[in-house]
Amino acid sequence: MSVSTCRSREAPVRDDQGLDAHDRAIVLATQAGLPLVPDPWGEVGQRVGMSGEEVLERMRAMHERGVIRRIAAVPNHYRLGYVANGMTVWDVDDAEIDRLGREVAAIEGVSHCYRRPRHLPHWPYNLFAMLHGRSREEVERQAAVLRERLGEACRDHRILYSSRILKKTGLRLSRRAPQE
Template identity: 80%
Template sequence: MSVSTCPSSTPIVDDAQRCDARGLDAVDRAIVLATQAGLPLVPDPWGAVGREVGISGAEVLERMQAMQANGVIRRVAAVPNHYRLGYVANGMTVWDVDDMQIERLGREVAAIEGVSHCYRRPRHLPHWPYNLFAMLHGRSREEVERQAEVLRRRLGDACRDHRILYSSRILKKTGLRLAGKRPNDAATNAGRRS
């Protein structure tokens, strides 16, 4: 599971200043540091994080929900490694869609099974006319092309052109990271309980 912290709409400042400005106390910061590389894959991830930072699992969950409500944590989500799951044909489909219909069609495309990401992006004319992006994953290029055809039919006459850009390598995907060490020594944890 992945935890994304501090939304990108926040002004560019030092990571600690950015999150401290949103009211993080030492325990919240310790929770972010303990989870920013992912939640532990154990039956009780909240309890495991709680043991690391010196509080109960219920309090970890409560604090994370509060940080999410305050915009410090954007989301908690599973981030699968598509390649390890056998989905080796990953194609970003790019579409030249009528601007008057893109909002409605973008929502429809995002809801289609197999679309993992869907974005509206600006055109860069005359070389890049595409304004709707949708990521597809398949076990083969043929499977991705079949999925793209489903999208093409959904877009109908509003779509003037499209391409499929296949991944050629895996890039490391991480969100914002706070500087600091994970809270794992007893002295640090004892100080946080007060």
């Protein structure tokens, strides 16, 4: 285990995102993804000059502070054969949406589920749930399961199919160090 004596240990210099030099180095080392090795934290630690345990602890602390929203796998569904990716949008009774949103989020096959504001009169949908299938028919079968779960609280829905990948990246920082 290495021990750092750099100035940031005693008096951390923080940039406008609340990151000290160590946190920033970790984010820069992981922003393209974690290494696909048995000990990714140790690998990142080697890159930035600290232990894997310290990297993991700092990642947890950044998560708790809200700097990092989540650490998760971000699959490329197209490369996995899931070429029919549909964002289902639902017009759900506002009095039931919190409970039903939790239920929908727990259904296998739903990768994203969240509440969004309506934009009446043109956009009545307030619950979004992303589905992935190998065909549109498979996505439509999954949507039927969601429709059944939503029951009488659901007034309408649509499936918006993806035509391309828009974003598959996480937190990004400039490689330029912040002004001290």
